[in-house]
Structure formats: structure tokens, C-alpha cells
Amino acid sequence: MTAACDVAIVGGGPAGLGAALQLSRLGLRRVVVLERFGEAGGIPRHCGHPPYGMREFGRVLSGPAYARRLVLAAEEAGVEIRTDTTVTAIRPGGVLELATTDGAQTLTAGRVLLATGNRERTRAQLLAPGLRPVGVMNTGALQSLIYLEGKRPFLRPVIVGSEIVALSALLTCRRHGIRPVAMVETRDRPQTRRIDMLLARLMGVPVLTGAELLSIEGAPRVEALRLRHKGEERRLDCDGIVFSGRFTPEATVARQSELALDPRTLGPEVDADGRSSDPQVFVAGNVLHPVETAGHCWAEGRRAAQAIFRDMRKTPERAAGARVVPGEGLRYVVPQRLAAGAAAVLNIRTEGAVRGRLVLSDASGRELAARAVRSYPEQPVRLSVPALEPAALTGDLTLRLDRKD
Structure with missing residues (x-):
């Protein structure tokens, strides 16, 4: 047809x-x-x-x-x-x-x-260790079960991750009588703004950063998450694991x-x-x-x-146009190409929290756009680029981050 x-x-x-x-x-x-x-x-x-x-x-x-x-x-x-x-x-x-x-x-x-x-990403993509008991899911699956199917999959889960979606998981739990045991982040600091992370504190949920996941325990359901935090091995008793972000x-x-x-x-x-x-x-x-x-x-x-x-x-x-090549300390940039004659806004993510200056330059090293930046790990960073002349697009454009200590 x-x-x-x-x-x-x-x-x-x-x-x-x-x-x-x-x-x-x-x-x-x-x-x-x-x-x-x-x-x-x-x-x-x-x-x-x-x-x-x-x-x-x-x-x-x-x-x-x-x-x-x-x-x-x-x-x-x-x-x-x-x-x-x-x-x-x-x-x-x-x-x-x-x-x-x-x-x-x-x-x-x-x-x-x-x-x-x-x-x-799935638990397999995150290479999470341990058994595969009932009660392990991502935020999307949690919210689908609760809001679309009317089911409450657990009462005392651990939330793994600290991006903005992890806070969404916290709010979902709170609205349905679920009390998370902890929020666990494998990286050294939360991945969203400090003010946003106050939500976890207000809900009485401890946030453990820099944690290494060792194993998920339990059969047939989740019974605990074992991890290493601040050099010590810990066992968090729980009945579910939510992998977020x-x-x-x-x-x-x-x-x-x-x-x-x-x-x-x-x-x-x-x-x-x-x-x-x-x-x-x-x-x-x-x-x-x-x-x-x-x-x-x-x-x-x-x-x-x-x-x-x-x-x-x-x-x-x-x-058409020139390719934008992000340098060290930059995870990605969108769009990846800029053409002559039209202004654009670059959507950028940095590698972790940064403080410094973003600079877009042409093949000759001439600065085309720049701005100061101070960002938390998952913060969207924008860089406004004025309409460029064809002469600026004869080769790749370089986007670099000049860090400040």
C-alpha cells in the first residue's frame, strides 16, 4: 500500500x-x-x-x-x-x-x-555485575509499570544514577508510597545541579557518590546491592534496583x-x-x-x-558547510555542520564539571564565537554563532575548551 x-x-x-x-x-x-x-x-x-x-x-x-x-x-x-x-x-x-x-x-x-x-541504556550495556533477580529495571520501565499498568514493583529500591531522570524516579516513587533506600552514583559527583539534588535530601534519601557496584544479590527477587564506597564494602538491603540515566x-x-x-x-x-x-x-x-x-x-x-x-x-x-570538531574535554556538539549566511546555536556537552572558556575558530585559528562556561556534568551548554562568511568555512571548524583551574 x-x-x-x-x-x-x-x-x-x-x-x-x-x-x-x-x-x-x-x-x-x-x-x-x-x-x-x-x-x-x-x-x-x-x-x-x-x-x-x-x-x-x-x-x-x-x-x-x-x-x-x-x-x-x-x-x-x-x-x-x-x-x-x-x-x-x-x-x-x-x-x-x-x-x-x-x-x-x-x-x-x-x-x-x-x-x-x-x-x-540497559543494565547489560552498563556492565552491572551480579545476578538477574526480579526487581531490576530502568526509570522508563518503572514509570511504565506504575503509570500505565498501575503496578508497584517494589517498596524499598536503590536508584543508581544522579542525572535529572534519577530525580524523576525519586518523584515517581514518592507519589506511590515507595521509599528509596539510597541514590548511588558511580562517578565522583552528582550529574545534575546541587540545588536539584536537594530533592533527595528533602526526601531523606542518602546520595552515595564515587561508589563501585560489586553485585546484585537475591533470588528470585532483589534482596541487596553490594558496593564499595569510600574504600569500604557495604551491603544495601533493598527489594529493587532502578538504573537511571x-x-x-x-x-x-x-x-x-x-x-x-x-x-x-x-x-x-x-x-x-x-x-x-x-x-x-x-x-x-x-x-x-x-x-x-x-x-x-x-x-x-x-x-x-x-x-x-x-x-x-x-x-x-x-x-553543506564546514564540520565542527570538538576538542579535548568536550563530549559532543550538535549540529555537527555549519553553513554560511545563517546564525546557529551549538548544543554542547562537556566531560564532567568544567570552568573555563569555549571557543569556536576556523582553520586559520581566527575566533568566530566564544563564551565563558561554568557547568555541572550533564548541563546543556549553548554557544551562539553569528552568520558566517564563506571564507570562514574553507576547512573544519574547531571547538575547544580552555579550562581554568
């Missing part, structure tokens, strides 16, 4: 729905959102706590209420949302191969937006579609408009940069929609 649409959006989370609504408001008649789950709305569907929605709707909402508002706004604007539809590949010419409950289908689109988000892009479709991937983010490589190596495929949201807030992804989807709308008025062109 073959159908045609103006824009096909792969992924019905905040980035995809934000883009769909914006495209509809710009006048495109047929915008189709393809969502693999039975309900659109993305990760916020099973984050039952606030705050969501201030940027989008001017009010504080819970995750499920926010997701419903996004879906309703898109549907009222005439966007077609197809659930239980998995995109298996995007072929040249805007041809999408679909797996649906009615069998295999294809959909041809003038432009495609990939907005598949990201996921937490350590996100990776949900880039399966990108790989199967042979889009160029960035070795640092593991997501698609894009230019400042979000255009991938396929000139008809654009990308937005957390598949590009694990991980940003829902509000940021929504805004990024809207910006991608505007770029797509402009691009549809001309013949598709391959991403």
Missing part, C-alpha cells in the same frame, strides 16, 4: 508533535505523525509528576496531562496521528517502509522529520536508513537546520542529543518545522 503526504514525522513525542502543529499552522495540508506505540505523547505519558507545559501552554502540568494536550492540539490542527505504526526504514526519495497491524506498508513524503527520541539515541531507524551518524552522540549528523545526510530527512529532539527536557525538544521540533517549510519551496540539497 502506498500513500503520499507533505511531511511524515517519525515519533509522536514533544519534538514530533511540536513540529506537526507548527507545520499545520504554516499551511501544510497533510502532515502525518507515525508513532510505534498505541498512544502518542512520548516519555511524558508515564511521568506522572510536574513540571511540564510552562513553555508550551503557560501552565504547570503533569506528564500525562501535558502529553494529552500535545496530542489534542495537533489533532485539532488537522494532523493525522497513526499509532501502532513502526517505521523500519527511510529510503531515498522520502519513501518510508512501515510495519503496521494491517501488515507492511509504504508512505511517500515530500520531507521526513525523524524525532524518535532516546532511551536509557546514561541515555543513548533511539537511532535504529537512522542506522537502517543509512543516515550518517555522529560517533560522539550516536545519533544522526545534522546541519544547523536539522538536515541529515539525506537531503529530504530532517532530525529533531533527543535522538540528536541525549538528553534535553520535553520543552526544549518541543521548541526544537518547531524550529525544524520552519526549516522544513522553507526547504520544501526548493529542490532538496545535501547538507
